[in-house]
Amino acid sequence: MISCDQQSCSFGGMCVVLSENHLSDICLCDFNCSASVDDTEAICASDGNIYNSTCFMDLASCKQQKAIYQMTPIHLCHYNGSSNTVLPSLFLQ
Numbered sequence: 001m002i003s004c005d006q007q008s009c010s011f012g013g014m015c016v017v018l019s020e021n022h023l024s025d026i027c028l029c030d031f032n033c034s035a036s037v038d039d040t041e042a043i044c045a046s047d048g049n050i051y052n053s054t055c056f057m058d059l060a061s062c063k064q065q066k067a068i069y070q071m072t073p074i075h076l077c078h079y080n081g082s083s084n085t086v087l088p089s090l091f092l093q
Contacts, residue, residue, distance in 0.1 A: 009065070010062075011067070031058060042074060043074070044073070044074040
């Protein structure tokens, strides 16, 4: 594992030290995204996913530690009949 001394968490993430030996330091992506679904806020993102809001898009960006940005218009995303909603999760996996 990489310690907080050796990594930086970008895109809204914060490195958290979980033990003295730094063997389990992690990036925390603590976004308070609303779980309610509102189709009027649906966003087509540069990673090809459709997110329920910019908050979920930013959460995905933090978890993946890469830039994800909004594409317009939404019809640029290919709808495959399944939901690509990113559910709230605090830690990188």
